[in-house]
Amino acid sequence: MTYQDELTNYIQQKALKEEALLTGVTKIRRVEPVILFAFPFTEKWFLNVPLLSSKMLAKDYLRSRHVQDQVASILKGEGYTAHYKTVLSLFGDFRPLAVSAGMGEWGRNGIVVNKDYGAGLLFAALFTNAPLTPTKTENQPEGEHCISCGECIRSCPADAFYNNQFHLNRCIPYSIRGCAECLKVCKKKPTH
Template sequence: MDTTDLQRYITKKALNNGALLVGYTKIRRTEPVIIMGFEYSDKWFFNFPITLTKKLGEVYFISKNVQDMIAKELKREGYITNYKTILSIYGDFRPLVVSAGLGEWGRNGLVVNKKYGSGLLYAAIFTNAPFKTENTLILQTSEKHCTECEECIKSCPANAFENNTFHLYRCMPYALKGCAQCLKVCKGNNC
């Protein structure tokens, strides 16, 4: 199968099996990466506090299944694969997500997708398959959907957004308690 057909096949397979978004980009401008977005809602913290682990486990199972299917296909075609799951604590997927055209930087430092807001968990497959990455221009030419409204900044109880800088050490104590105030007020989210 040529790489264009393989790329189409992988995208379709991922979307049909639980991924909400699929994009392609390169890390260090040379190594292809497949980025996939999966369901997430800040409401899980509030509506399902007891079963939060179960909800995350369900999404993890779906995403891992998609990654396993894609890795198997890539290996069958002779390509190398490594991947990081939605629960990976190493690495920051946000720059790759933006580069793949799946969202843009929100004022709150999160990636905001036009359809799903910042309600996504991301997984990545690193490969040597020579995929095309022309979709990295999608958001550069489209209408921006994260406005300058600054509602996320104004609503932050930790005052984590100060002097155009995001202060993680201020945000974390609130976030660990399930704050998500910046997500709730974001006009781009479907909360």
């Protein structure tokens, strides 16, 4: 095992021990390593109960921050840079990176779907110059989990999946009022 593989494995094991659900490594522009972390997401985050949402948001933010602090400390101790964006980052969409790192696949509703956690994930990222081994993605072939299910389509009160296409303009008015029906029905699916 190379130093690169050992460092990657050590970082991922540390993140999992510190309560990240999943970790993955990919590269931006095929050059710059980025470590992705997944944390639990629940439909209770939505605006139905603002006080509860605020508490859960704070808890998940602190958890992601703690995991990223731990990993950043390891990387900096090895002489590498470490800059991160938490689950609350307003800049950047981590979904394409999460798919590239093998943490899930694109769901029909534009959300990353994982075969074990469904759509119940929030993502955070740590950018570094450390030589890390990208996560292999052959354990979850593209489209296998989501294509045949259709639960999100059947549960959508906005009919956002009209004519076999996802229409964000139909989804947004419902989602800002707290609709999370497509997330609620997207659960762990049995493996075949």
